[in-house]
Amino acid sequence: MPELVQVEGWRRLAARRARGRRVRALRVLEPRVLRNVGARTLARSLRGARLGPPRRHGKWLLLPAGQGLLALHFGMSGSLSWSADEREERYDRLLLVLEDGCLHYGSRRKLGGLWWIPRGGDLEEATGALGPDASTLSAARLRALLGARRGALKPALMDQALVAGLGNELVDEILWRARLRPTRAVAELSRSELDALHGSLRAVLRAALPLGDLPREGRWLQAVRRERAPRCPRCGAALRRDRVGGRTSLWCPREQR
DNA sequence: GCTCATGTTCCCCT
DNA sequence: CAGGGGAACATGAG
Numbered sequence: 001m002p003e004l005v006q007v008e009g010w011r012r013l014a015a016r017r018a019r020g021r022r023v024r025a026l027r028v029l030e031p032r033v034l035r036n037v038g039a040r041t042l043a044r045s046l047r048g049a050r051l052g053p054p055r056r057h058g059k060w061l062l063l064p065a066g067q068g069l070l071a072l073h074f075g076m077s078g079s080l081s082w083s084a085d086e087r088e089e090r091y092d093r094l095l096l097v098l099e100d101g102c103l104h105y106g107s108r109r110k111l112g113g114l115w116w117i118p119r120g121g122d123l124e125e126a127t128g129a130l131g132p133d134a135s136t137l138s139a140a141r142l143r144a145l146l147g148a149r150r151g152a153l154k155p156a157l158m159d160q161a162l163v164a165g166l167g168n169e170l171v172d173e174i175l176w177r178a179r180l181r182p183t184r185a186v187a188e189l190s191r192s193e194l195d196a197l198h199g200s201l202r203a204v205l206r207a208a209l210p211l212g213d214l215p216r217e218g219r220w221l222q223a224v225r226r227e228r229a230p231r232c233p234r235c236g237a238a239l240r241r242d243r244v245g246g247r248t249s250l251w252c253p254r255e256q257r
Numbered sequence: 258g259c260t261c262a263t264g265t266t267c268c269c270c271t
Numbered sequence: 272c273a274g275g276g277g278a279a280c281a282t283g284a285g
Contacts, residue, residue, distance in 0.1 A: 003263055032281095059264080076264045077283080091283095109281050111264060128265085151274050160265085169263050214263090246276065248261080262284085270276085 002074035002112070004134055004165030005205065007059050009212020010080035014054040014063060014103065017082040021098040023049050023065065027086075030093040033105065035113040036126065042116050046070075046096070058130050058164025067119040071126045075111025080104065134165040135205050139198040146186050146194065153189070153197075154182035155245035168247045169214060169222060174200045176221040181256040182244040225250055 023046045028039040049066025063070040081104045086097055089104055096103040115126035145163060149156050156162060157171045175182055178200035180193060208214050214222040224230035230239045237254035
């Protein structure tokens with residue numbers, strides 16, 4: 001379930017459970033999740049390595065390990081969990097066995113993966129170009145980024161090279177709160193609409209980051225996302241589901257302009 | 258059986 | 272070159 005807010009939750013998990021520990025062993029259950037390194041090489045690099053403070057940029061979790069950096073991406077169905085023992089869970093693809101516990105990298109669809117960046121290596125080779133993390137964006141920065149952009153609003157916000165961390169569900173939530181429709185042309189947004197967009201971005205992240213997830217009840221679009229005939233949690237209008245930028249978008253035709 | 262899924266990449270158009 | 276559409280990737284859930 002990985003967008004910025006979930007990855008931030010896993011970053012906190014790693015900070016609490018893994019930071020400062022040494023790696024006892026690496027268990028690669030599914031070799032395909034290793035994207036730029038083989039299991040042998042990675043095991044040699046990691047064994048005995050001490051884990052540093054985890055960082056996050058957009059949807060990437062960056063875990064310093066010994067002399068290098070482990071970069072984790074979760075695709076559409078990945079997750080990170082911790083257990084005191086080494087028992088494998090259903091969709092585990094890789095285990096990092098630590099001195100006092102075990103980190104589990106799991107994923108059902110295997111769309112994500114792990115990259116190893118040795119000392120002096122180039123992180124951007126793994127992550128591709130990333131814009132500033134969405135959680136750090138000022139209103140002025142957001143205006144500047146969108147000012148250099150044409151086309152529809154939603155694909156712009158989901159472009160990781162423009163702003164890092166926002167995915168389909170976060171963007172739908174932010175646009176719904178800002179009352180802007182996903183297909184709105186970026187170029188025609190007024191100053192007050194841009195301010196509303198930034199305010200909604202901040203509000204959504206402020207509420208969701210501590211949870212490590214989007215709230216799924218109350219006045220949140222997310223609360224009705226999985227219903228067959230969802231209605232707007234604010235005005236009750238029937239919501240629309242359209243493809244925008246290749247993704248299913250949920251939005252309120254009455255309120256979002 | 259069928260459709261859809263919180264992501265990214267690559268190819269082809271405009 | 273930038274942006275948009277579509278397919279591919281892999282596999283489970285409804």
